[in-house]
Amino acid sequence: MPYLRGLCNFCGTGCGHFLRVENNRVRGVYPLPGHPLSKGRLCVRGWHIHELLQTEERITQPQIKYGDRFKRVSLEEAISFVAEKLKSISGQEIAFLGSPRASNEDNYLFGKFARAVMKSNNLSLSSDAGQEESAITLLQGAGWPAMLGSMERLRQADFILVVGGDLTKQNPIIASEIHYAHRAGAELVTISARKTQMAKLSQIHLRPEPGTASRLLEAMAKVLVDEGRIAADFISRYTEGSEKFLKYLESLSLQEIAHLTGVEIELIRTVALKMAEAESAYAFYATGIQSLDHRTMAALFNLYLLAGKLGRPDCGINPVTGISNLLGSYDMGVSPAFLPGYFSVEDKAAWKRLEEHWQIKLNPIPGKSVSACLSDDSSCRVLFVVDHDEEIIRNVKKIKELDLVVYFGAYENAFARLANVIFPLTTYVESDGTYTNCERRVQLSQKKVEPPAESRPLWEILTLMAKALGHNWTYRSAEEVMTEINRVVPQYAGITYGKLRTGWGLKWPCDEQHPSGTDSLLAEEMSRRFCFILNQDEKLAFLPRLQEKDQYPLKLVVGRSNYFWHQNSIMKKTFIPKREYNALLLLYPKGFVEISEEEARRLGLREKQQVRVVSEAAEIKLAVRISPDILPGMLYIPYFIDEMIPEFLHRQVADLEKNEEFFLPVRLEKVE
Amino acid sequence: MYWLEKNQLEQLVKKLAKDYRIFGPRRDEVSGEVIFDWLENLSDLDLQASIPYNPPKFILFPHFEEILKYRYDHRSKKAVIERINLLEPKALVGIRACDLTGLLCLDRFFLGQEFVDEVYLEHRKKLFIISNTCVRPFPQCFCVCTDSGPGAKEGYDLDLTFTGEGYIVNCGSKKGQKLAEELGLKEAGPEASELRQKIIDDSISSFDRFALENKAWISRATNRLTTGFIKPEVWEYIGNQCFECGACSFVCPTCSCFNIEDVNSKTGDTYRVRTWDSCSFEGYTKMAGDHNPRKPVEDRRNKRFFCKLSYSQSKKYLRPGCVGCGRCARVCPGDIGLPNVVTYIRREITEG
Numbered sequence A: 001m002p003y004l005r006g007l008c009n010f011c012g013t014g015c016g017h018f019l020r021v022e023n024n025r026v027r028g029v030y031p032l033p034g035h036p037l038s039k040g041r042l043c044v045r046g047w048h049i050h051e052l053l054q055t056e057e058r059i060t061q062p063q064i065k066y067g068d069r070f071k072r073v074s075l076e077e078a079i080s081f082v083a084e085k086l087k088s089i090s091g092q093e094i095a096f097l098g099s100p101r102a103s104n105e106d107n108y109l110f111g112k113f114a115r116a117v118m119k120s121n122n123l124s125l126s127s128d129a130g131q132e133e134s135a136i137t138l139l140q141g142a143g144w145p146a147m148l149g150s151m152e153r154l155r156q157a158d159f160i161l162v163v164g165g166d167l168t169k170q171n172p173i174i175a176s177e178i179h180y181a182h183r184a185g186a187e188l189v190t191i192s193a194r195k196t197q198m199a200k201l202s203q204i205h206l207r208p209e210p211g212t213a214s215r216l217l218e219a220m221a222k223v224l225v226d227e228g229r230i231a232a233d234f235i236s237r238y239t240e241g242s243e244k245f246l247k248y249l250e251s252l253s254l255q256e257i258a259h260l261t262g263v264e265i266e267l268i269r270t271v272a273l274k275m276a277e278a279e280s281a282y283a284f285y286a287t288g289i290q291s292l293d294h295r296t297m298a299a300l301f302n303l304y305l306l307a308g309k310l311g312r313p314d315c316g317i318n319p320v321t322g323i324s325n326l327l328g329s330y331d332m333g334v335s336p337a338f339l340p341g342y343f344s345v346e347d348k349a350a351w352k353r354l355e356e357h358w359q360i361k362l363n364p365i366p367g368k369s370v371s372a373c374l375s376d377d378s379s380c381r382v383l384f385v386v387d388h389d390e391e392i393i394r395n396v397k398k399i400k401e402l403d404l405v406v407y408f409g410a411y412e413n414a415f416a417r418l419a420n421v422i423f424p425l426t427t428y429v430e431s432d433g434t435y436t437n438c439e440r441r442v443q444l445s446q447k448k449v450e451p452p453a454e455s456r457p458l459w460e461i462l463t464l465m466a467k468a469l470g471h472n473w474t475y476r477s478a479e480e481v482m483t484e485i486n487r488v489v490p491q492y493a494g495i496t497y498g499k500l501r502t503g504w505g506l507k508w509p510c511d512e513q514h515p516s517g518t519d520s521l522l523a524e525e526m527s528r529r530f531c532f533i534l535n536q537d538e539k540l541a542f543l544p545r546l547q548e549k550d551q552y553p554l555k556l557v558v559g560r561s562n563y564f565w566h567q568n569s570i571m572k573k574t575f576i577p578k579r580e581y582n583a584l585l586l587l588y589p590k591g592f593v594e595i596s597e598e599e600a601r602r603l604g605l606r607e608k609q610q611v612r613v614v615s616e617a618a619e620i621k622l623a624v625r626i627s628p629d630i631l632p633g634m635l636y637i638p639y640f641i642d643e644m645i646p647e648f649l650h651r652q653v654a655d656l657e658k659n660e661e662f663f664l665p666v667r668l669e670k671v672e
Numbered sequence B: 001m002y003w004l005e006k007n008q009l010e011q012l013v014k015k016l017a018k019d020y021r022i023f024g025p026r027r028d029e030v031s032g033e034v035i036f037d038w039l040e041n042l043s044d045l046d047l048q049a050s051i052p053y054n055p056p057k058f059i060l061f062p063h064f065e066e067i068l069k070y071r072y073d074h075r076s077k078k079a080v081i082e083r084i085n086l087l088e089p090k091a092l093v094g095i096r097a098c099d100l101t102g103l104l105c106l107d108r109f110f111l112g113q114e115f116v117d118e119v120y121l122e123h124r125k126k127l128f129i130i131s132n133t134c135v136r137p138f139p140q141c142f143c144v145c146t147d148s149g150p151g152a153k154e155g156y157d158l159d160l161t162f163t164g165e166g167y168i169v170n171c172g173s174k175k176g177q178k179l180a181e182e183l184g185l186k187e188a189g190p191e192a193s194e195l196r197q198k199i200i201d202d203s204i205s206s207f208d209r210f211a212l213e214n215k216a217w218i219s220r221a222t223n224r225l226t227t228g229f230i231k232p233e234v235w236e237y238i239g240n241q242c243f244e245c246g247a248c249s250f251v252c253p254t255c256s257c258f259n260i261e262d263v264n265s266k267t268g269d270t271y272r273v274r275t276w277d278s279c280s281f282e283g284y285t286k287m288a289g290d291h292n293p294r295k296p297v298e299d300r301r302n303k304r305f306f307c308k309l310s311y312s313q314s315k316k317y318l319r320p321g322c323v324g325c326g327r328c329a330r331v332c333p334g335d336i337g338l339p340n341v342v343t344y345i346r347r348e349i350t351e352g
């Protein structure tokens, strides 16, 4: 078989590729030159996706656990087994953990199964705090929950600001676009405590102390006011809430912020003015793990709004999703906060609308995220899990106590072992489905190889299960599910397989007004005004700078790496990316903590020396890795060394996952 | 030499298809971009299309290939080894001169050293090659600087040069000669050879007008690389921009790094697999030490360009390792394809 056109399914960039299929196996991959975003490039992960797609470590049989042993069963048997159990389960007693890697169609039906069949609103993804925060913040400020600008115009940009996590690692091809824009003349500024590769590619690197990026952005806004560089016309025409925000800025002192952040006033001024002067200005941040906190997102939004750099075709704030269909999962309402199409779960009319579409009575009492269901001492008895990515499984004890755990997955995974029933899924090249990248671009991935005999797409299993529970679900293809999404999710109204088959995807909103999709949010087309976001928590207003004489004088930050970011179980099924991971671990078999050259000198530490990292709650032994990339006063542990997470970071992991601004106060002790 | 009428091309390919699986350039229907691919549909062959995005390397040296299978028999304590016979005859129709030169470099790597690579040899033995002269260069090309085009000099069974009306056919082997005869092609006199040379000369002189993406002045950079007089800052600058994706190696017609893995299948057989690899990966070149975490990326970059351009490496391939196809520039997330690197090195030379 020849090279077949498709898309990479690892991260939220959604790069185009060709897959080489031979004898029903994927034997190679090659970048697709015409793709409007990736333009013929792939990152190290994308270049090895065929290694994952032909792994032997597949789940290929429905299984039911009796005692400690899994027994292979037929699909029908597994479905009626689960359906029988579900008959006596109420909506409060079940929780649904969706997958940001599953297609829109699968996610949509997963949500519908939860809400319509099981009357449960306990529906979430596993690692979505940053994405949810981002959607909420942008909805608040702009009424639009995702990327505001366009990637396709980026190369003409004059100014680009990247805040937080390292995009060269999380979304390399987005970072590459930023790099090309920079090479074409854009000023590139990075704000991050760590000297990331993104920072090395930038002209200016601002390194605020961990936890103070929001203050730095607020200071930049203050500079604009002080220098008379705010976009007064734009503000009066298109925004509301500016008076309050300006008043808040008045209360700030640049001196204090400079001291707090460790960034000089002059540098803050320079960057703020460059941004204001730029005709075309963009900002980027990562969502998902390693995202920003709400306050930093809000500060960034307010800054761009004040400068009038939103609502125009050549400007925008662009959140970047770390996992292939993270955005689409939210679009489909796999979230405790949103119904499909970002209607709030608090919105009564939205529930009514959904009841009409689905022709069924729903339970409008908002549910909880799965991790909340599992960590609270709640009434949860049953758990549905799709394709759990991580090796890190929290709440194992609670999961083992549940009456029923149902796992849907294509690949073998530690989570599956905790299940009572396992359903084998097709991979994204074994069935049709759409995936929405961080640009809001909905792309169709078409079936390229035949799945193992017993594997099914998720939508099909759910359809059978709904039928077994007496619901008249009739979906016969993913395309049919999409025609229902067209009606239920307004942003997707005009997205059809027909259009997707012959093009490069469509960026939502795609509807009657925008039949070929929408590039960026335009102020003239908005039905409301932009709002300055003013819900800063006063308690946060002054974060104390850590004092050296404190018991825990160092700030420990956790980051992600190229090969092992948050999907260890997937990357471990490849050869080359796995080897790269192992290469690093060979040098530091028990993991490492990065420390600056200065700090190492001050503490008298050598490379690879054993140290104890001590926090208030726990401690861990690690090897020192002296790095030129971090600030004195800071320590850095790459997130991928998951072995240390249960041991040491376990209690903090929920906070650590929330955002990159989070740090843990610790001290270092030599191991004698 | 022979003449091939435009409409005889189809005949030629059809005839070839009886004995060979046909590979050649085709356009992707959505992007219009050109890839070198197995032509399920022979009419997809497009000899007028621009240089394909991928080199034909994957046909002889696949991205992922099972090269043998074995099973350990516990009772007899013996491993039963089985060679995988994958190898049907293949024809490359319309390979460009740079890519053919690249293929000859691969030959030297896999066949011309102490150990002959038998898997590669199997692929290579059953190959029919038809090259296609570039009557006009493409934007990314610089084969004139690397002595690898725009016309093929050796290594083909048949060579085609488009005249506007038909093709001049050059035979480079007995196999090629035989096919030309069987097709009953019209013989051409010395005027055909002159015309071919003129077409190639015209193509060379049009590089200034058409090959605008790169101005790679390879020879001076080669000098510098070989003598090692390149400031570390230049490598650091280049290294900082490398995303370590491996693409430059994967798309290069002459890059031959590979990795071997043994994969246990559920049936109890173990497959030995060969995959593409890249010197840009840390794990590939891992050495003990790693005292300065900043250095390795630069060193790896440095190594690749050394491999493509230095004299000592050229001796191994009997030519520079770069054939001037420009692909590594197009796929590089860091914008440091070989032509750009050559530019940085030249800039350093001119700035002292």
Ligand code: SF4
Pocket: A008, A009, A010, A011, A012, A013, A014, A015, A038, A041, A042, A043, A044, A045, A046, A047, A171, A172, A173, A174
């Ligand atoms: S950037 Fe993301 S989508 Fe693109 S190749 Fe890499 S992992 Fe795949």
Ligand code: SF4
Pocket: B248, B251, B252, B253, B254, B308, B321, B322, B323, B324, B325, B326, B327, B328, B329, B337, B338, B339
């Ligand atoms: S080094 Fe680059 S330009 Fe030269 S042959 Fe390889 S891919 Fe082509």
Ligand code: SF4
Pocket: B241, B242, B243, B244, B245, B246, B247, B248, B249, B280, B328, B331, B332, B333, B334, B335, B336, B337
């Ligand atoms: S293609 Fe570019 S970024 Fe990728 S490994 Fe090669 S030089 Fe580095």
